[in-house]
Amino acid sequence: MILYTRKGCHLCQVVKESLVKLQPRAGYQWREVDVDSDPNIRRLYTDEVPVVFINGRKAFKYHMDEQDFLRKLAR
DSSP states (O other), rough: OOOETTOHHHHHHHHHHHHHHHHHHHHHEEEEEEEEGGGHHHHHHHTSSSSSEEETEEEEEEEEOOHHHHHEEEE
């Protein structure tokens, strides 16, 4: 799972906190990628952060509902 974020993004921090909180319960691995660290990634997601990808598919952008996240994770 990948969380695309950027520094100073309040919504990114909210989603990150949810991922940290749910991780012990659901047992997944994830990594955070700063969209500003790579010009190609910035071009793709500059206006969409935060973006959560589950199994290579875009699952959420801007906001993440925790229950919907757990359902998508279980698929």
